[in-house]
Amino acid sequence: MSSTIDIVPESSNVIKGKAPLLGAPQRPGGWKKGLAIMDFILRLGAVAAALGAAATMATADQTLPFFTQYFQFEASYDSFTTFTFLVIGMALVGGYLVLSLPFSIVAIIRPHAAAPRLFLIILDSVFLVLATAGAASAASVVYLAHNGNQSSNWLAICNQYSDFCNQTSGAVVSAFIVVLIFMFLIVMSSLAIAKKH
Amino acid sequence: MSSTIDIVPESSNVIKGKAPLLGAPQRPGGWKKGLAIMDFILRLGAVAAALGAAATMATADQTLPFFTQYFQFEASYDSFTTFTFLVIGMALVGGYLVLSLPFSIVAIIRPHAAAPRLFLIILDSVFLVLATAGAASAASVVYLAHNGNQSSNWLAICNQYSDFCNQTSGAVVSAFIVVLIFMFLIVMSSLAIAKKH
Numbered sequence: 001m002s003s004t005i006d007i008v009p010e011s012s013n014v015i016k017g018k019a020p021l022l023g024a025p026q027r028p029g030g031w032k033k034g035l036a037i038m039d040f041i042l043r044l045g046a047v048a049a050a051l052g053a054a055a056t057m058a059t060a061d062q063t064l065p066f067f068t069q070y071f072q073f074e075a076s077y078d079s080f081t082t083f084t085f086l087v088i089g090m091a092l093v094g095g096y097l098v099l100s101l102p103f104s105i106v107a108i109i110r111p112h113a114a115a116p117r118l119f120l121i122i123l124d125s126v127f128l129v130l131a132t133a134g135a136a137s138a139a140s141v142v143y144l145a146h147n148g149n150q151s152s153n154w155l156a157i158c159n160q161y162s163d164f165c166n167q168t169s170g171a172v173v174s175a176f177i178v179v180l181i182f183m184f185l186i187v188m189s190s191l192a193i194a195k196k197h
Numbered sequence: 198m199s200s201t202i203d204i205v206p207e208s209s210n211v212i213k214g215k216a217p218l219l220g221a222p223q224r225p226g227g228w229k230k231g232l233a234i235m236d237f238i239l240r241l242g243a244v245a246a247a248l249g250a251a252a253t254m255a256t257a258d259q260t261l262p263f264f265t266q267y268f269q270f271e272a273s274y275d276s277f278t279t280f281t282f283l284v285i286g287m288a289l290v291g292g293y294l295v296l297s298l299p300f301s302i303v304a305i306i307r308p309h310a311a312a313p314r315l316f317l318i319i320l321d322s323v324f325l326v327l328a329t330a331g332a333a334s335a336a337s338v339v340y341l342a343h344n345g346n347q348s349s350n351w352l353a354i355c356n357q358y359s360d361f362c363n364q365t366s367g368a369v370v371s372a373f374i375v376v377l378i379f380m381f382l383i384v385m386s387s388l389a390i391a392k393k394h
């Protein structure tokens with residue numbers, strides 16, 4: 001019920017041969033390529049932040065210089081289930097981010113294709129949840145370690161385990177940076193998908 | 198450079214008068230309307246889950262029937278910073294979800310418009326992070342309340358505060374349901390944006 005006569009506009013570019021190299025602002029949709037390149041760079045940053053968070057948390061380990069007859073005071077990441085979750089979660093997120101780099105490269109090469117970006121949006125939002133859950137749950141335990149809680153009679157342990165506390169706090173900050181980058185990635189990909197030009 | 202002759206196809210539907218009621222599979226893009234309706238229904242469910250989580254957590258309060266000379270044993274949501282965060286976070290998420298319903302209705306009326314869905318994807322991913330952070334941080338404190346932690350000498354309090362523990366656990370489950378619904382909403386909206394027909 002609809003007939004279209006298209007005088008193909010791309011042919012003129014093919015004849016000139018230079019148009020694709022002239023850069024983003026001149027072609028409609030060139031900003032999509034810019035977004036894809038930024039997506040790739042942000043992903044590299046997120047890989048570093050995720051693996052940094054996992055490594056910082058995994059090496060957090062402190063033994064106090066005094067002990068009783070029955071018990072030696074030691075804190076490491078695997079004495080808190082939440083911190084173990086952060087290490088595993090950040091390792092998974094880092095692995096996913098490395099595996100997602102090829103799809104980001106496909107989006108750079110073919111900036112108008114919706115499929116790779118759609119794929120990235122869906123998986124990004126899944127791993128955004130994993131990263132946020134790890135960061136937030138570790139943050140709440142770090143908060144308890146710093147401040148304690150009166151009604152449950154949990155005492156602050158950061159006076160004793162000061163190195164441990166510093167290292168876990170750093171890992172939490174790094175994990176929240178990963179969360180921020182994921183939010184940028186999702187917003188950028190959905191902008192690129194939604195606009196036609 | 199492109200000239201289009203459109204013999205408007207909608208006019209025949211208007212004459213027949215019944216075509217829009219025939220259901221999604223017959224028109225190209227009709228599945229987008231179906232997705233928009235599901236989006237609206239899921240949003241209603243998420244409102245209920247978010248406000249339910251906030252209310253359950255806010256009413257969690259237990260006073261133990263024994264006390265010492267100096268201290269009465271009481272636990273309520275505002276004695277744990279994390280639980281206060283869950284209440285505030287879930288109230289904000291519930292408020293956002295109610296305010297997002299009009300945009301979801303716009304997506305039902307104009308299933309091919311990308312703008313309302315793009316707006317919803319971006320705000321949904323922001324509030325997804327808020328909901329996940331609230332749910333995960335409360336979950337880690339609930340876990341500590343159930344199991345305690347040896348290396349920091351935090352004792353499990355759920356033997357004493359059993360009602361309080363049950364109620365906070367229920368609120369955490371409800372908050373995670375909100376997170377799940379948000380993930381469905383983002384996937385559905387990005388599918389609808391990415392496909393042309």
